[in-house]
Amino acid sequence: MAYVVTDECIGCKYTDCVDVCPVSCFHEGPDMLYIDPEECIDCNACVAECPPEAIWADIDLPEDKLQWIGINGEMSEKYPVIHESRGPRGEPTEAPAEPSSQPS
Ligand code: SF4
Numbered sequence: 587m588a589y590v591v592t593d594e595c596i597g598c599k600y601t602d603c604v605d606v607c608p609v610s611c612f613h614e615g616p617d618m619l620y621i622d623p624e625e626c627i628d629c630n631a632c633v634a635e636c637p638p639e640a641i642w643a644d645i646d647l648p649e650d651k652l653q654w655i656g657i658n659g660e661m662s663e664k665y666p667v668i669h670e671s672r673g674p675r676g677e678p679t680e681a682p683a684e685p686s687s688q689p690s
C-alpha cells in the first residue's frame with residue numbers, strides 16, 4: 587500500500603503536506619506533487635494537511651482515479667524530492683524586508 591496524489595493537486599498553491607511527511611517522499615513536478623510509493627510508510631499524516639483532498643490511500647481510490655497509482659510511481663522517479671513547504675508555490679517563503687523607516 588502507498589498514498590497517492592491525484593489531479594486535485596494540480597495548481598495547489600500550498601505544500602503544507604510536505605512538512606508532515608516523516609520520510610520526505612513527496613516529489614515536485616511542474617504542476618503538482620507526487621508520492622514515491624517505495625518510500626511512503628502509510629502514516630496518513632499528509633491527508634489532513636491537504637485542503638483539496640488530493641491525497642488518497644491507494645486501496646481507497648475511486649475507480650476513475652486508479653491511474654494515479656502508476657503516475658505517482660513514474661513521476662516520483664522523474665522529479666526531485668521537495669523537503670519542506672514553501673508557502674504559495676512560485677513565491678518566496680520569506681516576506682519582503684520591512685523598510686527601516688517610513689518616508690516622512
Ligand atoms: S496540499 Fe495537497 S493539493 Fe496541495 S500540494 Fe500538497 S498534495 Fe498537492
Ligand code: SF4
Binds near residue numbers: 612
Ligand atoms: S502517508 Fe505518510 S509517509 Fe506517505 S506520503 Fe503521506 S505523510 Fe508521507
